[in-house]
Amino acid sequence: EELEAAFQARIDNNERIEPKDWMPEHYRKTLIRMMGQHAHSEIVGQLPEGNWITRAPTLERKQILLAKVQDEAGHGLYLYSAAETLGVTRDDLTEQLLSGKMKYSSIFNYPTLNWADIGAVGWLVDGAAIMNQVPLQRTSYGPYSRAMIRICKEESFHQRQGFDIMRKMANGTPEQREMAQDALNRFWYPSLMMFGPSDKESVHSDQSMKWRIKINTNDELRQKFVDQTVPQAEFLGLSVPDDKLAWNEEKGGYDFSEPDWNEFFQVIKGNGPCNEERIEARRKAWDDGAWFRDALTAHAEKQAQRRGEGVLQAAE
Amino acid sequence: EELEAAFQARIDNNERIEPKDWMPEHYRKTLIRMMGQHAHSEIVGQLPEGNWITRAPTLERKQILLAKVQDEAGHGLYLYSAAETLGVTRDDLTEQLLSGKMKYSSIFNYPTLNWADIGAVGWLVDGAAIMNQVPLQRTSYGPYSRAMIRICKEESFHQRQGFDIMRKMANGTPEQREMAQDALNRFWYPSLMMFGPSDKESVHSDQSMKWRIKINTNDELRQKFVDQTVPQAEFLGLSVPDDKLAWNEEKGGYDFSEPDWNEFFQVIKGNGPCNEERIEARRKAWDDGAWFRDALTAHAEKQAQRRGEGVLQAAE
Amino acid sequence: KPALFEWLCRMGDSSLILGHRVSEWCGHSPVLEEDIALANIALDLIGHTQMWLGLAGEVEGKGRDADALAYRRDAADFRNFLLVEKQNGDIGSTLMRQFLFDAWHIERLRGLKGSSSERVAEIATKAFKEVSYHVDRSADLVIRLGDGTDESHRRMQKALDSHWTYANEMFTDDGLDEAVAEAGIAMRPSGLKPAWDALVDEVLAEATLTRPQNDFARRGGKTGERHTEHLGHILAEMQFLQRAYPDASW
């Protein structure tokens, strides 16, 4: 009780909690879940974009996309490392992803179907991710906060690159323009879903906000995202697929339609367009790679033994 | 001795040998080898053409190609069945193909690299095959002879289709014309190799000709093929890739360069362009299909058992 | 009439894409008899494609023939079911997909034989005979593999579970189906469900397989709103020559 009060006081005082510090078990568990899901999302997030690497339309676009997917793997690495400071291993987390015990962002269960989707993923999906992540730079857990600072920097670079693809497509041939609009149509609502259900229905929010591992409410962030994105869509000359979208002078933001939460829960349940493919791809990578990981371990052990023998011989 | 003399007499008398007839062990073995290799060639021969089914340039071409590949599988089936009359099973023959103990026509170790190759395979490869097979309709072993009669009918149809592709390509755009020429360049010498090394070097020829399981010499057939094909190439406006090619009035046929027999022996040894891929593809089909074949057997056994029980119950 | 055009594309595109997938097996199947049968089914499906897309082109009246529609549209313009885009997987998965489709296909064609459009009825009549053979064959193999070994049973159940929510798309109705139904051209997809259910239940029972309880229907194939990621890869391969050599004739 006392410990918990002291802990909460530190948080209220804007101090960072570090791995060696005492923390409530529930805080630790919640953070593992959050960071694990975040890491998994980076890893699974390689797949929809990876789908277009071999078909990128120019060498430069191919390079940019490769660099981006590489960054995502890198973010996964930071986040797994940060999570490991809480006493789980990366392999544990991976097993939990593959068994379905842990989730990843459901946005990655949507397919990338034309080249403009690669733009839309950068513009909307990374845009929404940044909106979620910027506040997390100030989250109470030190390693997570520091990982977020690095990640946010790269993400905003990715978002600009995505927007650049969209601009090129929206100002291109009629077919390119159609692809751009089609991409926006398909990614708009799934992007809004990235902020999670309305706060009224969100389960974990209150305690998490108290612990400052969640900073803003889902609805706040979603509103902010819409307000930022709509003018960008207008700039591109694309229409947001929402009849109800309208500027509300009074609240100083847009009114907009909620996404279809029924679809959201179907996707979470496994009925998203690509759930099966995504997990299958990761499982295949993991299973097919077992011999590789085993071999590296075996080699390291041999090397250690050889070094040991060397030391022994030298000592004789 | 006596049996063998009688056997030879029947052959010399142009009689057909049938499965239940006595035959020398070596005759049987030679035929199994020939028919097995021929069957394997049909099966492996599906692969280079199958390589273009998914890329056939029109729906009609796709249909024609599918029908052709289907026919080849059908030829394989006739030939395995004919070979089975000599007391080997199809599975035995397949195992020998996969272990490398039995060969298939080395022409199928060459890749199909542009659409005109599909034409060239029909025109040249099937053309050479027909040249080899037409005499075999009169071969001494009944089941083989009958299989060849059916096969030759279809093959000449295939050859016409192949020539039709070549004509379309040779009379098409400059790029199509280039593809046609490129295909002829790559398939000319391998097609000449299909008749086997010069008779001076051919191992099995003498006895086989006596038994009438080989009718013409390799060199005869090769000459006939060249004499038939060169005017067709001229008709197409394509050049046969042979500087030495010239009409020889005296012999009433063309003089032409020998193929590179060193290459031929390398291909036989396994160093052809596609040996590894071809056998891998067949091995994968076989291994991946084991559960399927086992299941069909298991189901048939269950059904037989159920029928048996039904009979029993009816009898009670 | 654009509704009919699009509806014909739905018919033709599903045949085309399934024909493509099936043709990938050529030379790679577990037994020679399957090589032959699968090539034959692919051949039939490509034949149907020519008829459906040929008619679609005529109906559209913009001078596009079946080849133009097959080879010069990009993924977003395709109207095939998602089910037929799925990767082949093992031969069991391919045959299960085939059976679920064939069971729909035969009912679809049976109804179309009485279509108010003579041309549609004519195509359906031609295709019906071939598809009767397809469904007999795929049903038979689903039974034998479902009730074969433990291994084959497991594989077939897994394939069934994986395809199920895709198969459900075949019975979704939309405005286009409504318009075509009102014109007497084709029954609403939902109307095909009872006969499909009956056949599927019968075959699954004999195959000792369990019908999945998931009624969720994946959508987006027949409307073109959201295909799978596979379609783009299929088209890149299929359309290469027509795209790379737009002026050639073949």
Add this chain to the structure above:
Amino acid sequence: KPALFEWLCRMGDSSLILGHRVSEWCGHSPVLEEDIALANIALDLIGHTQMWLGLAGEVEGKGRDADALAYRRDAADFRNFLLVEKQNGDIGSTLMRQFLFDAWHIERLRGLKGSSSERVAEIATKAFKEVSYHVDRSADLVIRLGDGTDESHRRMQKALDSHWTYANEMFTDDGLDEAVAEAGIAMRPSGLKPAWDALVDEVLAEATLTRPQNDFARRGGKTGERHTEHLGHILAEMQFLQRAYPDASW
């Protein structure tokens, strides 16, 4: 000068096709560190492609840039080694192919730093640093996997045997190489063999792998006379957008 153009295509095409193959691993490799490293190698190779093909386009002087060369040529015009077209296989096969190529690549670039062509020397100098890292990395992994478990040893030996005759193509000389060598632009390929042999032997020894005795060299990639069947499939995918939308800029 056409010989130089074609020689530059040889350099650029091998980088392009290998970069393509390596990029197929993105998101599918056995550990996160490999995902990162493989994406990075692909990225470097595509970068080299831009430089080599960019210079090739300039030398040709017909207004084709690197993208035009990468995306608008068909298979017969490609000049890459057969080795880099090979399918990825398992990660061991991919890494073995990479090592055999890297060991050639580093020697090739080392020599080119002193090329009589300033532009060639400049590109080689830039690429050399990156490729030093590639070869260190692939050599290290070949050693660890060769001398890992029985299973990994078996896989690496199989990969080595399978790639060997393809690797031999990298050291075949032809008239074009002769012309380029005489102009002082690049050493004859056969001249790279001793250094390659030394490195390969050293690494294989440490990896406890047996060098294949087959000196046969597969040919036809760098001359374009006979590629493998894989190249057409690679290009169908890679070039789809440029082929389908020839008027677009991206």
